[in-house]
Amino acid sequence: MTHAIGPNAPILLFDSGVGGLSVLAEVRKTLPGAPVIYAADNAGLPYGTKSEAEVAARVAGLLGRMTERFHPRLACIACNTASTIALGMVRDVLHVPIVGTVPAIKPAAAMTETGVIGLLGTAATVRQTYVDNLQAEFATGKRLLRHAAPRLVEAAEARLRGKEADPEIFSEAVKGLREQPDGDRIDTVVLACTHFPLVQEELAKAFGPAVTFVDGATGIARRIAALTEGQPLERIQPDYAVFTGEPLDQSLSPALAHFGIERVEIF
Ligand code: DGL
DSSP states (O other): OOOOOOTTOOEEEEESSSTTHHHHHHHHHHOTTOOEEEEEOTTTOOSTTSOHHHHHHHHHHHHHHHHHHHOOSEEEEOOHHHHHHHHHHHHHHOSSOEEOOOOOHHHHHHHOSSSEEEEEEOHHHHTOHHHHHHHHHHOTTSEEEEEEOTHHHHHHHHHHTTOOOOTHHHHHHHHHHHTSTTGGGOOEEEEOSTTGGGGHHHHHHHHOTTOEEEOSHHHHHHHHHHHTTTOOOOOOSOOEEEESSSSOOGGGHHHHHHTTOOEEEEO
C-alpha cells in the first residue's frame, strides 16, 4: 500500500545508539521545521564489533518494520557502520528514499595540507571495501591512516548520560593514528562514526591544535534538504525517539531534550 506524503510525515533517523544525534543537530539547523523520529537500536549496540551479516540483517529488518509503522518521507541511516555495510542492500529492498552516512574522505582529501589523513571509525567500518573505494576515488595521492576506536562509542554514550569518560580512551585513539608510519604528519582526522563528533571536544584536546576534524553530518543534512525540497514540512507533535532495548535510562533524557526529543518509546 502506498501512502501520500503528508506535511507531518517524519524523517526517520536511525543509528545503533546516540550517535545519530550528531546528524540530527545538523538536520535541525538546515530544516528546523522537519518532524523527526529518532530511532536507536540500542538492543544491538555496538554495531562496530558485529559481523557484516549481523549488522545487515538487523538494519534491513528494523528499517523495514519502522518504515511500515511510521511511513517516513525519508529514512537516514545516521551510522557509518550500518551504511558502509548495508546501504546498497537496504536501498534495494525499501521503497523509501534512503540517505546514508559514509566516511567524509572526500572533504578531508580537499582539506589536508600535509597529504596525510587520519580516519577513526568502528572496527567494522575501517575494514569495509566501501572505505577502500572512497579512498581510491577521492584520496589518490594522499595517505589515509585508519584506526578502529570502538571505545569512543562507549565514551559518547557515557557523555550523553552525563558521565565522565575515561581520558585514556581519547589518548588511545590519538596513539592509534600517530604511531603509524607518517602518523606525525596527520593534519585532518575523519570522524567516521556518528558517535565521535559527540566527544569532539575531548578528542581535540587529546590531539592538540594541529588537527582539523571532519565528519559527514552537514553533507547529510544538505542531502536530506535536497531530497525533501518543495515538500510541506509541519511538526504537529513534539519529536520523539524509539529505542529497541530496555530498560530506558532516565539519565539520557536531558541530552535527548537538548536535541528536541521529548519522549521515548520502546520499539
Ligand atoms: N554510530 C555508529 C557509526 O556511525 C557506530 C556505533 C556502534 O558501534 O554501534 O558507525
